[in-house]
Amino acid sequence: MANTSAHRFETVVLGQGLAGSALAWKLHERGESVLLVDRGDESSSSRIAAGLLTPITGQRLTRYPDWGQCYDAARKFYQFVEKQTDERFFSESPMVRLFASRQERERFLKKYRDADDVSLCEESALPQAVSSPFGGFEMLSAARLDTKSYLTATQKYFESRGGYREVTLSLPEDLQIEKDQISVPQLNVVCNQIIFCQGFEATKNPWFRDVPFDAAKGEILTLNVPDWRESRVVHAGLWVAPENNHRIRIGATYEREQLDQCPTEAGRTDLLQKWNQLQNVSREGDIVEHRAAIRPVIHGRSPRMGLHPNDARLGFFNGLGSRGALLSPVLADQMIGLLCEGIAVDDKYDLHQKVDLT
Numbered sequence: 001m002a003n004t005s006a007h008r009f010e011t012v013v014l015g016q017g018l019a020g021s022a023l024a025w026k027l028h029e030r031g032e033s034v035l036l037v038d039r040g041d042e043s044s045s046s047r048i049a050a051g052l053l054t055p056i057t058g059q060r061l062t063r064y065p066d067w068g069q070c071y072d073a074a075r076k077f078y079q080f081v082e083k084q085t086d087e088r089f090f091s092e093s094p095m096v097r098l099f100a101s102r103q104e105r106e107r108f109l110k111k112y113r114d115a116d117d118v119s120l121c122e123e124s125a126l127p128q129a130v131s132s133p134f135g136g137f138e139m140l141s142a143a144r145l146d147t148k149s150y151l152t153a154t155q156k157y158f159e160s161r162g163g164y165r166e167v168t169l170s171l172p173e174d175l176q177i178e179k180d181q182i183s184v185p186q187l188n189v190v191c192n193q194i195i196f197c198q199g200f201e202a203t204k205n206p207w208f209r210d211v212p213f214d215a216a217k218g219e220i221l222t223l224n225v226p227d228w229r230e231s232r233v234v235h236a237g238l239w240v241a242p243e244n245n246h247r248i249r250i251g252a253t254y255e256r257e258q259l260d261q262c263p264t265e266a267g268r269t270d271l272l273q274k275w276n277q278l279q280n281v282s283r284e285g286d287i288v289e290h291r292a293a294i295r296p297v298i299h300g301r302s303p304r305m306g307l308h309p310n311d312a313r314l315g316f317f318n319g320l321g322s323r324g325a326l327l328s329p330v331l332a333d334q335m336i337g338l339l340c341e342g343i344a345v346d347d348k349y350d351l352h353q354k355v356d357l358t
Ligand SMILES: Cc1cc2nc3c(=O)[nH]c(=O)nc-3n(C[C@H](O)[C@H](O)[C@H](O)COP(=O)(O)OP(=O)(O)OC[C@H]3O[C@@H](n4cnc5c(N)ncnc54)[C@H](O)[C@@H]3O)c2cc1C
Pocket: 014, 015, 016, 017, 018, 019, 020, 037, 038, 039, 040, 041, 044, 045, 046, 047, 048, 049, 050, 051, 052, 053, 167, 168, 169, 170, 171, 197, 198, 199, 200, 201, 202, 217, 218, 219, 220, 251, 252, 253, 292, 293, 294, 295, 296, 317, 318, 319, 320, 321, 322, 323, 324, 325, 326
């Protein structure tokens, strides 16, 4: 018999990381009733991420494809959430990238001669605290999302409207998939659809566990460095991001074997070595925090989304890799198009182009 006292939502979003949060906001913006469910893990990938939105990365100095469109969507979205929550967590500010070699500098000059959002650094514009024998360049359109503040503000906003619950759901036991509704008895909730935004935990999801992940663990250190005066994020083999209270964060490692959230001695040593090589005077820096999490990378490195072929009330939105802050808003729009208008997602993001779940 139908449980008439249960709270009814159109959509339950399981997982309140960057993916689930963006999706929930977009549904809420359309006037849909949505419940966000998360286990409240302080070491989730989204919570420990540095939240950098960086246009040009890698040794080949590659600009992210569709950077302009993704960045505009991200800026507009985070500014909208700031307004709704009356909190500040998105800041636009140039970043510096140091050249690792003369060849890299030449590659830059060839590739970005006519670009108007990057510029070669004059001597005086190079970070003073680090050695930069080959110079560097500034990325003028770049930003940073304070992910922890954004996720907390989102959680509070939805919680105050009865749209957030902190609980770990065991799958499939905690869901009752019925003909005309999906029930979550533990929460006394019923809904019409559930979208799984679980990050790497999706590997345990009985409906989507065949999605091939190629995840990468990452570690980050927070250091206390009273005399660090550089206010920009500096990229140079690692990134150095200033925080408040004389603190900086440095990161991040990539590790594909040991996929857990445990900080390691090897990760710490790797980051400290790179940090020491970067500086022109030796600064020790007390370690204030050492965190690790798993980036949800799907094989082929493209995010994926879709509905289950055997039950379209079960959705999947995942694989944001190392660019969750940049990509979650623009890709949540695609997921909304699919959920609310039945618009097919781009092939490169379509889950069914990647895996057969029938
Ligand atoms: C070290 C490091 C540095 C990074 N730096 C950056 C950066 O600078 N810029 C950037 O854009 N990206 C960065 N990333 C990547 C970014 O963190 C990811 O792209 C993003 O977090 C993925 O978000 P998600 O919501 O898909 O997954 P997650 O963050 O993993 O969120 C999934 C959520 O679902 C919850 N959950 C899962 N299963 C259940 C369940 N059964 N019941 C209840 N809750 C559940 C989890 O607890 C979690 O809160 C970094 C990642 C790491 C590890």
